[in-house]
Amino acid sequence: MAHLIYKCPRTAMKVQTWIAEEVAHPDPTTTFEPVRCPACTHVHFINRSSGRLLGDRG
Numbered sequence: 001m002a003h004l005i006y007k008c009p010r011t012a013m014k015v016q017t018w019i020a021e022e023v024a025h026p027d028p029t030t031t032f033e034p035v036r037c038p039a040c041t042h043v044h045f046i047n048r049s050s051g052r053l054l055g056d057r058g
């Protein structure tokens with residue numbers, strides 16, 4: 001398991017989450033992991049290596 005902290009775009013809360021450690025991904029820098037957000041209950045896609053959200057240009 002890998003520990004990630006991201007900022008929920010809907011609530012602006014910092015959220016801690018755990019994602020499964022997988023080595024099967026060919027390129028972890030471009031792999032986004034779907035996580036169920038406990039802050040807003042929606043699903044966000046988080047970059048495994050950077051912790052950035054999909055579509056986050058900031």
Ligand SMILES: [Zn+2]
Pocket residue numbers: 008009010011037038039040041042044
């Ligand atoms: Zn959220």
